[in-house]
Amino acid sequence: MVLKIEKRIGIATAVDTPYEIMADINSWPSWSPIHRSAEGRLGFGAPVRFEEYYEGLGTWEIAGFVEDWTPLSHIHIRVPKKFYEGSLIRFYEFEILSDNACHFTIGAQFSGFLSEREGKRYRKFLREGFDKFAEALKAKAEGAI
Secondary structure (H helix, E strand, C coil): CEEEEEEEEEECCCCHHHHHHHHCHHHHHHHCCCEEEEEECCCCCCEEEEEEEECCCEEEEEEEEEEEEECCCEEEEEECCCHHHCEEEEEEEEEEEECCEEEEEEEEEEECHHHHHHHHHHHHHHHHHHHHHHHHHHHHHCCCC
């Protein structure tokens, strides 16, 4: 089984703008309300590390690597776990709607029994944090920040 927690939002600008903002992982703490720190670069297998803060949950450290990445389409980060814990993929996806509109989705995919339990336990906090992240990206991409 797989448990997905995600937030999707429309952005009134060409996909290039929010994608370029997302591609600069190191700048996320300057605009993202959930990121206390972020280090990484886009490239297959490139290490990525975040320190995220969720209201009611506290700080959550994500240490993984870029598993899949296609410009203007998606960024998938795999977070290694012990084999019996299942798997976690953080995903950031873009869908082009027109020359000046796109959808952005941020999410987490928990696979495996223990990982799904973790996702269910933290679902409320992650949804709220993902909502804040998506709204901040929208505001920055549309020029409000």
